[in-house]
Amino acid sequence: MLKNHSLSKSLKKTWNAYENQVHLSRTSTSTRNIHQLRISTQRLEAVLTLAHSLRATHHSKNIIALIKKVRKSLGPLRDIQVESSALTGLREQKLNGVEPREFSTFFADQKSKAKKKAVKCLDGISLGNERKRIDKIAKRLEHIEGKHDQKQIQTQLNSKMKSSVLKFNS
Numbered sequence: 001m002l003k004n005h006s007l008s009k010s011l012k013k014t015w016n017a018y019e020n021q022v023h024l025s026r027t028s029t030s031t032r033n034i035h036q037l038r039i040s041t042q043r044l045e046a047v048l049t050l051a052h053s054l055r056a057t058h059h060s061k062n063i064i065a066l067i068k069k070v071r072k073s074l075g076p077l078r079d080i081q082v083e084s085s086a087l088t089g090l091r092e093q094k095l096n097g098v099e100p101r102e103f104s105t106f107f108a109d110q111k112s113k114a115k116k117k118a119v120k121c122l123d124g125i126s127l128g129n130e131r132k133r134i135d136k137i138a139k140r141l142e143h144i145e146g147k148h149d150q151k152q153i154q155t156q157l158n159s160k161m162k163s164s165v166l167k168f169n170s
Contacts, residue, residue: 007054007153008141011047015134018044018067019127026122029115031081034074041071051137053160054144054153059133066130073121077114084111 018040025033045067052060084107145153 006145007047007051007157008138008145011051011134011138011141014040014044014047015131019131022122022125022127026119029077029118029122031078031085034078034081034118038071038074038078041067045071048137049164050157050160051141054156055140057137057140059137063130063133063137066125070121070125074118077111077118080107080111080114083107 018037021033021037021040025037027033045064048060048064048067052064087107
């Protein structure tokens with residue numbers, strides 16, 4: 001599985017997908033872009049967690065923390081986007097005696113606030129600094145992958161994946 005520095009390549013590939021999705025989401029905060037960006041953050045976090053299990057660095061911890069912050073900041077907008085698609089037929093109906101117009105106004109306000117928060121978060125992402133950190137981590141991974149045999153690396157990764165699954169299940 002780990003021939004030719006596959007974890008370091010996976011990290012770079014996942015980072016590039018994340019970076020592209022950040023650019024797309026900055027351009028348009030569409031439902032699809034926000035959803036894809038949240039998926040990209042989860043994938044990048046998973047790869048960084050595996051990389052961190054091979055060689056703990058403060059770079060990986062910092063990036064994981066930043067990525068979690070991005071994903072959590074986009075959560076309210078994503079929730080409202082999903083709710084919006086679920087409530088398309090509500091305009092013709094009353095909701096527990098509340099006029100749909102009042103609810104629509106409330107919902108539009110909530111969507112506007114969530115969008116502003118998401119845009120602020122997207123604008124605050126420093127891709128240049130994070131890319132430098134990712135490159136350093138990838139370099140260290142390449143060194144580890146070149147230095148250790150595949151079985152040693154696989155044993156460490158299996159241990160991390162097992163603990164992650166156990167943690168998730170509990």
